Amino acid sequence: MRFGVIVFPGSNCDQDVYYALKEVLGQPVDYLWYAETRVDGYDCLILPGGFSYGDYLRPGALAGLSPIMTAVKEFALRGGIVLGICNGFQILLEAGLLPGAMLRNRCLQFRCQDVYLRVENNRTPFTGRFARGQVLRMPIAHNEGNYYVDPATLERLKEKNQIVFRYCTREGKITPEANPNGSVDNIAGIINEEGNILGLMPHPERCVEELLGGTDGREFLASLLDWWAVQGLRRSSNSC
Amino acid sequence: MSEFYLVRVHVTLKKGVMDPQGEAVKQGLLTLGYQGVKEVRVGKYLEVALEAPDEEEARRQVEEMCRRLLANPVLEDFSVDIHAAQRHQEEHENTSAYSI
Amino acid sequence: MSEFYLVRVHVTLKKGVMDPQGEAVKQGLLTLGYQGVKEVRVGKYLEVALEAPDEEEARRQVEEMCRRLLANPVLEDFSVDIHAAQRHQEEHENTSAYSI
């Protein structure tokens, strides 16, 4: 599976995602410069974390206008897999590829810590290795992860099973104390209706090795590879 | 007897203080093709709903708030507009809204 | 021929959207003893120096900028005031300043 990691001015987790894909998962991966207008030849595009444009004005707002985002939209429209992590999630929201918006963390401080996540939907290309209800541990590091969406859209998200991860306790309970940023309904990650664009605040690339204290992020990324392999089989059996 | 006021506070960077946000927004607007944009400065805007005996006292209080908390005197200037306001008690107990 | 405008843009959170910053400022003011403070909302204030053929076009452009970049329609409302401005050309080529 060929990955493209988009580098926006101010991205700072681009090298981390690249390393996780290349060195840990052994996949082909390239950096894509934000000023590019084409993204041909990739199976998955990743918008990494960081502070694109310094998070000035609003996180993700200026990056959402980058030339490459037009190509990302077309790619997604054709069913291409798009993953936004942290600032990448914020960019997807600002670019209108996912519904909702981010407010400042309720505590008004940056938060860097491990959180627990409950897998709410394991029938996505990103979560096939998990059971529904399984509890994962991943790091977060953000200032604006307080997800907001109006009540009507929230209902639709629920209906269409678009909420993929929610902050929970170690035991998997959804409680206000387990919510690190005030996010509506403890939402940590959502997917679009078509099921090919996912955004999440936690950083899977930061937990891909035992040495770093966890491997749930590796399972998350490996789910994509599983899914891709199955698609490949389908593609080849369809063509027979 | 006390009145309600809606106070609008503008907090802006002092002249000469660098404004990285404004610079980034300007670049963004130029990228979007708004070639007429010459400069952008980003500041804060606060709306404070205040109960005070009269307008003079309201102003005195808000200016003091600005000096003590709302603006950073090292880097920022502020300005204050005061409007007499009406309080709307809403259906829920604790919520209310103010309008000019 | 084109004119200079100083555009003041206010970006505020939509009614109903929680404002953690406003809440924190309110608590801060109450702690400082300003018991009259009933509510605080924090928004953004931008000053854009713009060159445009006329006021109507300036307004059209800035409202478009707001929709495309300056405000996030999910969360925020915006308003725009336009003032004709004078440009002060200074001795150095690239720098200039604007005033209403």
Add this chain to the structure above:
Amino acid sequence: MKEAVWRQMGLTDEEYERIKTLLGREPNYVELGMFAVMWSEHCGYKHSRSFLKMFPTEAPWVLQGPGENAGVIDIGDGQAVVFKMESHNHPSAIEPFQGAATGVGGIVRDIFAMGARPIALLDSLRFGPPDDPRNRYLLSGVVSGISFYGNCIGVPTVGGEVAFAPCYSGNPMVNVMCVGLLEHGRVQRGRAAGIGNAVMVAGAPTGRDGIHGATFASEGLNEASEERRPSVQVGDPFREKLLIEACLEVVKEDLLEGMQDMGAAGLTSSAAEMASRAGTGMEIDVDLVPRREEAMTPYEVMLSESQERMLLVPKRGKEERVKSIFARWGLEAAVIGRVIGDGVLRVREGDRVVAEVPAEYLTKECPVYVGRRKPPAYLAEAQAYDCSALPEPADAGEILLRLLSSPNIAAKEWVYRQYDYMVRTDTVVGPGADAAVLRIKGTRKGLALSTDGNSRYCYLDPETGGAIAVAEGARNVSCVGARPLGLTDCLNFGNPEKPEVAWQFYHCIAGMSRACRRLNIPVVGGNVSFYNETGGKDIYPTPVVGMVGLLENIKARCTPGFKAEGHVVLLLGETLDELGGSEYLALIHGVVAGRPPRLDLDREAAVQETVREAIARGLVEAAHDCSDGGLAVALAEMCILGRMGARFHLEEAGRVDSLLFSESQSRVIVSAPPENLAALEALARARQVPFKVLGSCGGRALEIMVGAATVVNLTLEEMEGAWRGSLAAFLEG
């Protein structure tokens, strides 16, 4: 020259005379401004230079000692580590958020100026007591400033320290250390080599920010400091991030002869230093310097301290390539002059020469002051304090809880959870252990990093305190299993013109140097911050040490939390009756007096070697040194971090409070499976390190018996509640 102009700029009459003699004429206004900033204490090291020579700076693995933007040490495999620490005390006192933020920006630029990729930040912070709202305001502003800047540029803040004492009210201390990684061949130097080469300024356009910041940092804080507020600068971490990437790309393509950040004293200092290091001169046209503000004078351009700027000397013919790399990152790089051969720094405004000064007059002719030294008046009485007269505590458990919740000892999570300490995915041990550990991708190696200082000890005995700062830093690094390879320091002191401060300064350095020599740790860089005083009252002498150690094999590393039920817990080293200068004495008895604990450097070296070898051989599973709060606090921390209780039996020996809370040096607690006991004992014996089994892990409480009496019996929850929640409770009410 009009009378007193030089005085307003911070020069003395004698200094002004010296300038006239050097030049053989009167300086003009621009030249005088350049001298004033370069001869300020901050840039000129007038009161410290002669003492800094005491530090040992050499070792076979040192690739670059003091004198460049940062020190460089070899870590094998063709790789090197670059690091330095710097203070931003005065700006942070005036505007904590921007002061701390620009402090981070400045030290990071020193690191990538050397051609290294910045990989970690650490901080060392001191404030007045947190029950004063002003101190809380300063603390939260400083922490959010560091968080704002460090997080944005994607350099993890992996460790640090925070301490509180009344002397820092009004003059907080903000020291930041940055660590970078590079390949040997890529080391850059701050040299303007090659006559005829272009000189370029890259990064942010120049504004009127922080003019005279260096002089500002060279005087005490007083009422008038508030008036000087415009000299506070605003940081732009986004631009810094772009600058890092662009500079590293330029280095990778080998386009440069030299590079230097523009810090204090801006263009004047970077130009003068680059020329003087290379023995060349420089000609600059201020008209060519990109500006952010209109109508700036040559004086303002030369003295501006606008952030996020670098001065580059590209190789011949590479100017355009350099420009295009910066342009790709959205940054401007402009040619502003040339390297010239006559050793002169010549400043033009178009055709007009506005300043002409030999570069070395600015950098090397700065006067050196060796003032009178005398011990402070408080000292004799303070040192004579007799701890044996203190009442012994009735309930040691309750005292332990109070110590655990003391802001100096309590968990610093409230601080470091605001720092991204994981970005770059190298942080194997983050904040919260004795030292942070980073892996080096593509190798088995790891780096251990720590910042340490104990100003109370230095206040009571600067020589011992200085030595302890070094020993503790090395011990922290050893406790994770790494060998200390080098250190950087930040020496924060009061007004050096006072004989008492000069005395403290001299003795601190003497003590630090002695410890460095014995432990074989070279000093490869550092920074001095004087005039830390408010209303004439000086801070405690506060040397801070930033230690860097190397782990040959990152798999063999250690953390402080207890690991398993049934492990035995041992003390390496010896507890003596040493309550002087302790946190216990200050917090519980309200006394800052006595003599700090003794330091036997041979013992220290032996204990550290023992610990390192035990960790390397996989004999121990947890290690933690005894520092603030002594043995009992260290044991409690090991319980809390391991979420596991333990039982200890201490032999009766004198006072119980001394046994539990004495801060005797050179002690490390380790835990190990019982079957490793014999091997551990052999290791310790071979180095004559005292060795004692204290007890074992297990249960949900910390129980300490002395003789037949149980003196401490606290549940994990009680201890954790006191330790973990305390700082947040102070800061958030």
